[in-house]
Every structure is written in C-alpha cells, then in structure tokens.
Amino acid sequence: MPVDAAVLHVAGARPNFPKAAPVIRALDRHGVRQRLVHTGQHYDERMSEVFFRQLGLPEPDVNLGVGSGSHASQTAGMMTGLEELMVAARPALTVVYGDVNSALAAALVSVKLGIPVAHVEAGLRSFDRSMPEEINRIVVDQLADLLFATSSDAVSHLGNEGISAEKVRLVGNPMIDTLLANLDRFDVDGIRAALSLPDRYVVATLHRPGNVDDPADAVDLVKAMHAVADLLPIVLPLHPRGRRHLENAGLLSHRALRVVEPLGYIEFVSLVRGAAVVVTDSGGVQEETTMLGVPCLTLRPNTERPITITHGTNRLVTRSALAEAVALAVAAGRPAEWRTPPLWDGAAGERIAAIIKDVLG
Ligand code: UD1
Ligand code: UDP
Numbered sequence: 001m002p003v004d005a006a007v008l009h010v011a012g013a014r015p016n017f018p019k020a021a022p023v024i025r026a027l028d029r030h031g032v033r034q035r036l037v038h039t040g041q042h043y044d045e046r047m048s049e050v051f052f053r054q055l056g057l058p059e060p061d062v063n064l065g066v067g068s069g070s071h072a073s074q075t076a077g078m079m080t081g082l083e084e085l086m087v088a089a090r091p092a093l094t095v096v097y098g099d100v101n102s103a104l105a106a107a108l109v110s111v112k113l114g115i116p117v118a119h120v121e122a123g124l125r126s127f128d129r130s131m132p133e134e135i136n137r138i139v140v141d142q143l144a145d146l147l148f149a150t151s152s153d154a155v156s157h158l159g160n161e162g163i164s165a166e167k168v169r170l171v172g173n174p175m176i177d178t179l180l181a182n183l184d185r186f187d188v189d190g191i192r193a194a195l196s197l198p199d200r201y202v203v204a205t206l207h208r209p210g211n212v213d214d215p216a217d218a219v220d221l222v223k224a225m226h227a228v229a230d231l232l233p234i235v236l237p238l239h240p241r242g243r244r245h246l247e248n249a250g251l252l253s254h255r256a257l258r259v260v261e262p263l264g265y266i267e268f269v270s271l272v273r274g275a276a277v278v279v280t281d282s283g284g285v286q287e288e289t290t291m292l293g294v295p296c297l298t299l300r301p302n303t304e305r306p307i308t309i310t311h312g313t314n315r316l317v318t319r320s321a322l323a324e325a326v327a328l329a330v331a332a333g334r335p336a337e338w339r340t341p342p343l344w345d346g347a348a349g350e351r352i353a354a355i356i357k358d359v360l361g
Contacts (some may be wrong), residue, residue: 005035005061006360008091008115010082012039012102013068015175015284016263017051019097019120022177024058029350030189030357037085039078040065040104044240049265055178065190070103071132077103086113092360093118096140097305099133099283107140120352122147122175122317123154124283124304130210133283137304148352151307153349171351172343175284176291178265180346185266187192188274194234194267195258200276202232202326206246207239211299220319221299227323228279232330235271237263248259277329279322286314291317293338295329297322 007027011020020036027034038060043049051057056217064081066074078101086109088093092112095118096103107117126134140160141147149155150173157169160176192201204225206212211221227236233256235356238246252259261273269288272278278289278296285306290312297317308314313335317325 006090007034007093009036009095010111013100014042015096018178021055021057021069022174023352026349026353030137030353035061038063041102041314046262054265056114075105076232079109082109099136103140104136107143110210111143116145118146119144120148123149123158124302125157126302160316172348174348176344177346177349186270186273191270202277202281203275204236205282211281212242215245218249222249224319224322226254228326229254231247249352277326297325307341311339
C-alpha cells in the first residue's frame with residue numbers, strides 16, 4: 001500500500017460500489033491522490049467484482065478479504081486490517097459509504113488514529129434501531145468530520161442529533177450519478193429476451209434481516225410473493241442472505257416466480273427499468289425506481305429514504321397487503337411524468353470531490 005494517498009476510500013458491500021464510483025472518478029479529475037480498500041465484506045463475483053468491471057472502478061489497492069461472520073467478528077476483522085493499513089498509509093481523509101459494517105469499521109479506526117472521516121450518504125434515519133444499518137448510520141455520523149447528505153430530511157436529522165451544520169453538506173446522491181451515467185446501457189428488451197419475460201413483469205429483491213432471517217417471516221414472505229406471482233410473472237435475483245430460509249419455505253414452488261442469481265448492475269437496472277412494479281426491501285432500489293419512474297413497493301415497516309415516497313414512486317407495504325398493492329400499481333400504470341428529488345442530477349460526485357479538494361487544501 002503506497003503511503004502517499006491523500007484520500008482513502010473504504011468500500012466492501014454491493015451498495016457501496018455505485019456510490020463510490022462517481023466520487024473516485026471526480027476526485028481523479030481534480031488530481032487528488034487516492035487509494036481504494038475493499039474490506040471483502042462481499043466477495044462473490046456477482047456481489048462485488050462485476051461492479052468493478054461494469055462501473056469502471058479501479059482495482060482495489062488492497063482487499064482485506066474479511067468475508068462473512070457475525071457483526072462483531074466481521075467488524076472486528078475489518079478494524080484490525082484497516083488499522084494496520086491506515087497506520088502505514090496515513091491518509092489525510094478516509095471516505096466511507098452508506099450504512100454497512102465496512103463503513104462503521106473504517107470510521108471507528110480512522111478517527112481513533114486522528115484521520116478525519118467523510119461519510120457519503122449521511123443523515124438517513126429509519127428510527128428503527130432493530131436494523132443493524134441504523135446503528136451504523138448513527139455511529140458513523142457522530143464520528144464523521146464531513147457529512148455528505150442526499151436529501152434535506154437527512155440534513156435535519158443530523159442537526160437534531162447535535163451535529164454541527166458546518167460539517168454537513170447537501171450534495172445530492174452519487175448512486176443516482178451512476179444511474180444517470182449509465183442510462184444508455186440499460187437494455188430493457190435485451191434483458192427481457194434473455195430471461196424470456198413478457199411485456200409486463202414484476203422484479204423483486206429481498207435481503208433485509210427483518211424479512212428473511214426468521215424462518216416464520218420467510219414463510220409469510222413466500223406466501224406474499226406467491227400471491228403476486230398469481231397475478232404476474234416475477235423475477236427475483238436473490239441475495240445470498242435470504243436464499244436458505246426462503247427456499248426452505250417453498251419459494252421455488254410457483255411456476256411464475258423465477259429465482260435467479262444476483263445480477264450485474266447493468267442487467268439489474270435494465271430489468272428494473274422495464275418492470276411494471278418493483279417489490280423490494282433494498283435501500284438503493286427505492287432510490288433507483290424513484291429516478292426511473294417505476295412503481296416501487298417496499299416490504300418494510302419504515303424507510304430511511306422517505307424522499308422516495310414524498311418525491312418518488314415508493315410506497316411501504318406489508319406482506320399481507322402486497323398482492324393487492326401490486327394489482328393496484330399495475331392497474332394505475334407507470335406515470336408519464338414524475339418528480340425526482342432535488343439535486344439528484346448526476347453531479348453529486350463532482351460536488352463531493354470539489355468539497356474534499358477544498359478541505360484538503
Ligand atoms: C449487508 C449490509 C446491508 C446491505 C447489504 C447489501 C451490514 C450490516 N449489512 O447485508 O446493509 O443492505 O449488505 O447487499 O453491513 N454472502 C454470500 N456472499 C457474499 C456476501 C454475503 O454468500 O458475497 C452471504 C453470507 O452467508 C453472509 C450473508 O450473505 O453471512 C450476509 O452478508 P453480510 O455482508 O453479513 O450482510 P448482508 O445481509 O449482505
Ligand atoms: N443490484 C444489482 N443486482 C442485483 C440487485 C441489486 O446490481 O441483483 C444493485 C442495485 O441496482 C443497487 C444496489 O445493488 O445499485 C443496491 O444494493 P442492495 O440492495 O444489496 O443494498 P441496499 O441498498 O439495500 O443497502
């Protein structure tokens with residue numbers, strides 16, 4: 001690991017990659033020296049490497065290869081690896097992304113070494129502390145020196161938690177930069193043909209612990225998905241977390257529900273772009289559907305991204321109400337015009353890079 005990095009990016013899980021890509025690219029344009037550490041939180045080719053290929057991310061300078069484990073063992077493994085690396089590299093700034101354990105580990109190690117931390121996607125709150133991500137968000141935001149928010153509600157939450165306004169910048173959404181930069185590559189007809197789908201289909205993603213970790217929840221969820229499959233064909237690129245419990249609960253027994261491996265970013269967003277409705281518990285997918293004007297039904301009791309409801313196409317649903325909500329959304333059709341959140345304009349990475357460059361002097 002060269003010791004000359006001004007900025008050290010730490011990423012490790014699937015949703016980190018579309019957020020980091022535009023920031024790294026913009027910092028490159030500003031001539032800032034940077035390094036990328038992959039924690040290894042996600043490691044399957046389809047959860048990690050495919051994003052590097054498709055999004056033009058640089059090869060990580062280091063991959064800590066931490067892999068899966070309990071929260072404590074995974075986070076501890078990352079912290080030990082990151083500490084050694086940061087002591088040697090001494091970057092001027094560490095940049096962390098989102099609400100995953102990789103961000104928590106990097107922020108904790110960095111601040112204790114006196115290296116300031118920038119948090120991309122700061123201030124989102126579900127106010128549900130049963131979500132591991134909510135704990136990560138709160139802690140990372142308390143530790144960060146520079147907080148990049150995607151929406152004004154996030155800015156308000158940070159203020160309410162006593163974080164000085166000087167540290168907080170409303171910059172827009174770098175994940176949406178990636179979406180907008182790749183619009184020409186999303187090939188709806190191609191993915192529809194590849195998966196032999198009719199014109200109208202549903203795309204689903206499921207991986208929240210609150211939906212898939214408990215076998216009883218998995219049974220309810222499978223019932224709800226089968227009720228949707230009675231209406232329209234569903235494609236479910238299944239996250240590895242949910243696979244065992246959902247399959248044990250009979251997921252694969254409906255002809256109209258097709259489970260596939262996680263898809264590459266370009267294939268996945270192509271699929272979403274052509275969908276009649278998306279059913280999800282993902283954070284990022286709520287945002288992407290809002291930008292694409294695709295109706296989104298979020299299978300969660302809350303969201304840390306309420307702007308996708310107030311300014312977008314998202315709605316929260318329960319499992320028992322899911323099929324009816326899908327039927328209504330399909331009957332209503334896709335909006336001809338739709339609003340998108342302020343500053344979700346493709347320039348967030350550039351705003352972040354300009355601020356970082358300025359801070360670094
Ligand atoms: C993590 C994030 C979550 C995010 C999700 C995105 C935390 C606390 N959670 O959840 O916020 O929404 O990533 O996808 O950081 N596994 C594989 N192959 C992989 C990665 C994981 O098989 O490449 C399996 C392992 O069995 C592992 C399980 O998935 O135990 C969960 O992985 P983990 O990274 O711990 O959490 P996610 O559920 O992926
Ligand atoms: N995604 C993907 N392939 C898939 C499912 C999701 O490329 O099969 C992308 C999706 O477009 C978004 C990101 O992964 O950019 C969201 O990651 P995920 O849902 O795993 O995490 P969350 O956003 O919930 O933290």
